Amino acid sequence: MQSAGPTDGVAPHGATPSAYLVRLLRRRRRTRVRQLVIWSRAGCHLCDEMQEVVESVAAERAMPRVELTVHDLDLAGSEDPELLARYTSKVPVLVLDGVELAHFWMEPAQLRAALLRPVDGPP
Template sequence: MSARVTLFSRPGCHLCDEARAVVARVCAEVGESFAEVSVDDDPELERRFGHEVPVTFVDGHQHDYWRVDPTRLRAALIADPAEGHRPER
């Protein structure tokens, strides 16, 4: 089973550290896993997200950037992914 949440980050980024803590906490609360990918390891990811890290994706769709709102993330993870529900920002 693949992770529903992907966190795009970079080493040494304090916002990434904060986002990682929120994502880890919320995923643990709802029984989901997350994957973390460094944008520094891929030129295309660096081009796409380099100025917005941390960036979170839920079920393959961009969810947040710079900050992770735990309430929004929890709502997205509780929603049925088959329904394609993404809370409004």
């Protein structure tokens, strides 16, 4: 007979179920890849600064795994005029898991808080 493992949802002997669940949820939060997108423009110094902040915070040990994609708004906008119209005066735009998070600038502390917030949905 096999013993209960950490992934089957059963608390190990001696652990309270609530404490075990908290640890399990924290582990899941750390293993889910968060999707960050920066809508940028060539020659945009604010875009470069936002990318530096995102890369610096994402590299911190306590942060969940992050996949960063930087898109050129003008290039993408040539095929999607609606996208261009929506973001043209807001560049850079930071999007986290499909939700607009910031325009122009993002404080590192705010990004940390957003990345550490619990995520709905499957890990």
